[in-house]
Amino acid sequence: MTEYGRGQGSEPWHPEDPLFGDGGWEGQQQAPSGQQPAYGGQPQHYPQQPQQPQYGDWGTGDQAGYGQAQQYQQQYNQQQYGNQGHQQYDENGWPTGTHAQAPYPDPADPYAQQAAGYDGQQPDYYGTPDAYPPPEPPGRRREEPEQRTDWDPGPDQGEHAFFAGGDDDDDSDEPGRADRRGRGGKPKKRRSGCACLVVVLVFGGGLAGVGYFGYQFYQDRFGAAPDYAGDGTGESVTVEIPKGAFGSEIGRRLKTAGVVKSVDAFISAQQQNPDGDKIQAGAYLLKKEMSAASAVELMLDPKSQNNLIIAEGSRNTRIYGEIDKRLGVASGTTAKAAKAKYKDLGLPDWALDHPNLKDPLEGFLYPSSYAVSKGQKPETILKEMVARANDTYEELGLEKKAKSLGLDGPWELLTVASLAQAEGTSHDDFRKMAEVVYNRLKAGNPQTYGALEFDSTYNYVKNQSKIDLTIAELKQYNNPYNTYYVKGLPPGPIDNPGEEALKGALNPTKDGWYYFISLDGKTSKFTKTLAEHEKLVAEFNESRNGG
Incomplete structure (x- = not known):
């Protein structure tokens, strides 16, 4: 059915049609629910027209039908153009004047074509781009919606495609796959099962990592420190503890040597032992995989110390010989190193360039306990002794x-x-x-x-x-x-x-x-x-x- 209320064939209007009868269509009655009014939602005004009669019911011949068509056309034009002022109409119902507009006739209505003056010689606008329905007046036209570029591709083009189970190269033209193609006939991108497996592995690995670090956090804060049991294995190891080392540093060195299992366990055992703070610097002969408590007790036992003890008043010649024995090198090796490299061992300026000296290092191999083991170089040990002497002399204020x-x-x-x-x-x-x-x-x-x-x-x-x-x-x-x-x-x-x-x-x-x-x-x-x-x-x- 057309907007002008006239059908394409000979079937009459049905009484249930919203345009049938005179039900108040002067802008009062609205379209039924679910239907959008024509021309952008504005109510349309249509003339009250009686039900179209069947052929043979048009009165007495063509004149009656023609006159009735003129009457309908005139009423329609008056309602359609009634808002244009005092528009005059001719005897056929058409607007007069230089600005008169001809309505679009119904191509299926021969009487409307005759009333409009169409004699078959006029061009048929219904076969052109300007065909029915007619364009809306400028004041009632809606602007074309602006094309958006920030559109969401939707589930078929975006996220859903990743989990669809396909792959990116699925452009097969096999029958039955047309329904899996996207807009414009382009095939949709599909992801293989490997991609899903990767996602699962990543998520699984993340959860495993969170669980592991959570467990470690709990162990560090609330769990007991890892520790060995017993007095250790039969394998011995020498551990050097430097001067000024505290519990954490001692524990770190013991853990590195394989003596204790954790630094925290050693610190706890040292704090629980009444004499734990009396552990001195030096070299200790310990066993591997000892409990922290056993390690503390053994380090407090003088028998465990494997240090080179330099007695007060010792001469350098005696010290050099003891170092050679500890290092397992030929006799005289340390003395030669001291004579050749004494200026590189850290002597203070006031100890250099004195004439007639038998040994420039005499007085600077400070009496103390030193960790000396095979594999070390003699100059390394001598340098540590000189450093200990410098610290003591500065502390006592010899220069001042x-x-x-x-x-x-x-x-x-x-x-x-x-x-x-x-x-x-x-x-x-x-x-x-x-x-x-x-x-x-x-x-x-x-x-x-x-x-x-x-x-x-x-x-x-x-x-x-x-x-x-x-x-x-x-x-x-x-x-x-x-x-x-x-x-x-x-x-x-x-x-x-x-x-x-x-x-x-x-x-x-x-x-x-x-x-x-x-x-x-x-x-x-x-x-x-x-x-x-x-x-x-x-x-x-x-x-x-x-x-």
């Missing part, structure tokens, strides 16, 4: 306090400490022994007149430790280290003094001591005059002769 003691610098202060260490027999002797040195060094003293006369300096240059020495022998040997032959201090330290001897040199007594002697080899007796000293020497000789 030397001048206040009447010395030229820390080098002479270190030499005084080595003399006190060599001649003293106990820690109580060091302060008195240091005073003896300072008093004898005074050029105008009435006892020695600036001569030091220590047997230990002669023994050092001879690399011996004798006590039965004659005055003639001592005074005849010409050597810078022989304080019987040369006044003043020797060229440098004669041993490696410990902390107590250093403190004694820094804080000597002030009682006026010039002489000393040990009658039993354990304690020393000090005197202020030569007469008192000679009396003690006679007692000593008498005791040795059995008198």
Whole structure:
């Protein structure tokens, strides 16, 4: 049915048609529910027209039918163009004037064509692009919707296609696949089952990773630290603990060596042991896969320490030999390395470029405990000893306090400490022994007149430790280290003094001591005059002769 309410054939209008009758179509009655009004939703005004009669019911011939058609056309035109002012119409019902518009006749209605003046010679607009339905007036036209470029491809073109189970190259023209093609006849992209498998594996791996790290987080926060059980296996391992290492550093080194299973387990065991904070620096001989508690107990046992112990007052020649034995190298290897590389081992500036030195490293192989094991280089161990000496000397303030003691610098202060260490027999002797040195060094003293006369300096240059020495022998040997032959201090330290001897040199007594002697080899007796000293020497000789 057309918008003009006239059908294409001979079938009459049905009473249920919304355009049938005079049901108030003057803009009052709306289209039935579910139908959109024509021309953009605006109500259309149609003339009231009676039901089309069948052929043969048009009155008495063509005139009756023609006149009735004219009457309908005139009523329609008046309603259609009634809003254009006082429009005049001719006898046929058409608008008059220069601006009159001819309505579009119904091509199926011969009476409408005759009323419009169509005689078969006019062009047929229904076969052209301007065909019915007629264009809307400009005021009622709607703008064409703007083409959107940010459109969602929809499930067939986007996400759904990934899980559709196809692949990207499925462009087969086999029958039955036309329904799987996208718009425009292009085949839809499909994903293979491998893609789905990859997604599943990725998601599964992510969940597994979350679970693993969640478990680790729980173990770190709330679970017991991993630990071995028992006293360890039969395999032994040496672990070096540096100076100043705390529980976490010690635990890390033990775990790396395979002794304990975790650092946290060691820290916990160390805290639970009353003496756990007494673990010292050095090398420890332990077993692999020990419980943390067993490792702490063994490290507190002196038997587990596998360190090289440098005793206070040791000379460098002795230290070099002990290092050679620990490293398993030929005798003299460490001494050669010390002589060739002493300037590269970390000596301070004030310890360099002193003349007539027997060994530039004497006094800088600080007495302590050192981890020495096969495979290490001699210079590595020597460098650690020098570093320990530097730290101690700086802490005690040798460089700052030397001048206040009447010395030229820390080098002479270190030499005084080595003399006190060599001649003293106990820690109580060091302060008195240091005073003896300072008093004898005074050029105008009435006892020695600036001569030091220590047997230990002669023994050092001879690399011996004798006590039965004659005055003639001592005074005849010409050597810078022989304080019987040369006044003043020797060229440098004669041993490696410990902390107590250093403190004694820094804080000597002030009682006026010039002489000393040990009658039993354990304690020393000090005197202020030569007469008192000679009396003690006679007692000593008498005791040795059995008198």
